[in-house]
Amino acid sequence: MAASAGAPAAGRAHTASRILFVGELTRAIRDVMRDAPRLRDLWVEGEVGQVSISSAGHCYFTLKDEKAQLRCMIFRDDRLSIPFEPRTGLRLVAHGRVDVFEPQGHYQLYVDAIQPAGFGDLALRFEALKATLTKEGLFDAGRKRPLPAWPRTIGVATSLNGAVLQDIRQVLARRWPMVRVVVSSCLVQGTGAPESVVTALRRLARWTDPQTGRGTDVVILARGGGSLEDLWAFNEEIVVRAVAAHPCPIVVGVGHETDVTLAEFAADMRASTPSVAAELSVPARAEQEARLRVLGGRLTDAGRRAVAGPRATLDAERRALDGFRPAAHLAAERERVGFLLDRGARAMDARLAAERSRLVRLDDRLPMLLQGRLDRARTDLRAAAAGLGALSPYATLERGYAIVRDAEGHVLRAALATTPGSPLQVTLAKGGIDVRVERVRDSAP
Amino acid sequence: MPETATLDDTIASLPYDRALAEFQSVVTRLEAGGLPLEEVIALFERGVALHAHCETLLRSAELRVQRLVDGAGGSQRTVDLRPDDEDG
Numbered sequence: 034m035a036a037s038a039g040a041p042a043a044g045r046a047h048t049a050s051r052i053l054f055v056g057e058l059t060r061a062i063r064d065v066m067r068d069a070p071r072l073r074d075l076w077v078e079g080e081v082g083q084v085s086i087s088s089a090g091h092c093y094f095t096l097k098d099e100k101a102q103l104r105c106m107i108f109r110d111d112r113l114s115i116p117f118e119p120r121t122g123l124r125l126v127a128h129g130r131v132d133v134f135e136p137q138g139h140y141q142l143y144v145d146a147i148q149p150a151g152f153g154d155l156a157l158r159f160e161a162l163k164a165t166l167t168k169e170g171l172f173d174a175g176r177k178r179p180l181p182a183w184p185r186t187i188g189v190a191t192s193l194n195g196a197v198l199q200d201i202r203q204v205l206a207r208r209w210p211m212v213r214v215v216v217s218s219c220l221v222q223g224t225g226a227p228e229s230v231v232t233a234l235r236r237l238a239r240w241t242d243p244q245t246g247r248g249t250d251v252v253i254l255a256r257g258g259g260s261l262e263d264l265w266a267f268n269e270e271i272v273v274r275a276v277a278a279h280p281c282p283i284v285v286g287v288g289h290e291t292d293v294t295l296a297e298f299a300a301d302m303r304a305s306t307p308s309v310a311a312e313l314s315v316p317a318r319a320e321q322e323a324r325l326r327v328l329g330g331r332l333t334d335a336g337r338r339a340v341a342g343p344r345a346t347l348d349a350e351r352r353a354l355d356g357f358r359p360a361a362h363l364a365a366e367r368e369r370v371g372f373l374l375d376r377g378a379r380a381m382d383a384r385l386a387a388e389r390s391r392l393v394r395l396d397d398r399l400p401m402l403l404q405g406r407l408d409r410a411r412t413d414l415r416a417a418a419a420g421l422g423a424l425s426p427y428a429t430l431e432r433g434y435a436i437v438r439d440a441e442g443h444v445l446r447a448a449l450a451t452t453p454g455s456p457l458q459v460t461l462a463k464g465g466i467d468v469r470v471e472r473v474r475d476s477a478p
Numbered sequence: 479m480p481e482t483a484t485l486d487d488t489i490a491s492l493p494y495d496r497a498l499a500e501f502q503s504v505v506t507r508l509e510a511g512g513l514p515l516e517e518v519i520a521l522f523e524r525g526v527a528l529h530a531h532c533e534t535l536l537r538s539a540e541l542r543v544q545r546l547v548d549g550a551g552g553s554q555r556t557v558d559l560r561p562d563d564e565d566g
């Protein structure tokens with residue numbers, strides 16, 4: 034038979050009397066498949082065999098069970114929109130239509146959605162609710178509120194039974210024990226759990242401390258790991274909406290790292306586990322301790338620098354005064370500076386003592402390499418303290434100087450500021466004397 | 479700066495974050511320099527006290543955990559947790 038005889042119409046391919054071209058038969062099979070409603074829109078479950086991705090980005094894989102296997106393909110665009118990649122050995126449920134690929138003469142499933150096997154109805158409900166709430170904007174990034182930097186009171190909604198509350202307590206006690214924890218208990222699985230979670234959140238939302246009038250600064254909603262069914266309460270619409278509507282920022286940590294629930298999408302912050310939720314809710318004590326150490330060091334340095342100037346001035350003044358042997362004058366300003374430095378020295382001493390005891394404590398932990406640096410710091414600090422201690426004006430009086438004031442109590446700085454016959458008061462290291470001026474000289478003898 | 483005026487005004491009642499914020503501003507102002515000596519000393523003393531207060535808070539705090547329960551007529555109260563408490 035010659036091909037030039039012409040192909041018969043596809044519609045008559047069933048007539049047994051004619052020999053068909055391969056293309057004709059394949060087209061006929063394709064048409065039958067396309068006409069079958071149950072092949073156009075179906076879910077099929079199986080285990081993934083080989084997977085390959087073509088250079089065009091389409092994904093080819095087989096689904097199999099004990100009895101058969103099925104070729105599947107996902108077009109590039111569908112592949113990119115499906116949040117789930119087929120991997121060899123995985124059991125999954127694929128949605129799509131069956132069609133014939135004519136050039137190769139085989140039929141295959143054209144996949145447009147994939148779920149992990151076992152989800153069944155729950156998966157469909159999850160997807161449907163997720164789609165609805167996403168459309169409503171409930172999961173928008175713009176709705177997320179930042180967590181407070183320094184929470185004073187944390188609300189925890191979870192079960193009193195099991196390890197979760199204990200885990201949260203441990204994390205908070207280690208990281209930020211000055212926070213107050215208010216627990217609002219609820220059922221976290223089984224019948225009544227969704228309503229119980231909602232009630233627990235409302236209880237926290239209503240509460241304010243009678244003394245301070247403040248409520249919770251942040252709330253943790255948590256539950257430990259479990260099966261998909263166990264975690265289901267956190268995919269219920271009333272729970273998701275209660276999370277989204279909560280009046281203060283809320284962190285949700287449900288299950289293990291891999292579990293995802295809609296309540297987490299609605300939270301201001303999603304935590305992979307209850308413990309992580311607790312960590313995210315408070316500052317870290319260790320960081321604060323390090324911060325205080327750095328700031329304490331800066332305070333000491335700044336204090337030392339700030340008194341270094343006045344001290345140098347005072348030293349210079351004292352050296353200059355040493356030249357005036359008979360008439361020792363101490364300026365009122367210098368006296369005042371001396372008093373202040375004295376006070377500064379005491380404050381510095383206290384600070385240095387604290388610093389020293391901290392250094393001693395650190396000694397136990399620090400490797401030998403740092404020992405030299407600590408010793409030097411200690412020496413520096415002692416020197417600074419000793420330097421300040423020597424600056425008291427009384428120390429100067431002890432060395433034989435005196436403070437001379439006029440009748441009004443003003444400290445006398447220049448001989449010409451007084452006149453013969455004027456009364457003056459002289460302050461000595463011990464006691465004072467009242468004197469009268471005999472003669473005024475313009476220069477030291 | 480009224481909050482750094484005297485040493486004895488209520489440092490002990492400052493929560494950590496406020497004490498830390500003030501401590502930071504004290505250090506920054508001291509570091510900027512150019513202050514009269516009286517103010518340097520006063521700031522320094524205040525800084526030392528704030529530092530000690532922050533350290534004490536970090537070291538000595540103990541976690542307080544209570545349970546919030548609903549009472550009659552919409553009232554609420556916080557109670558200590560007991561091991562045999564049931565959820566609800």
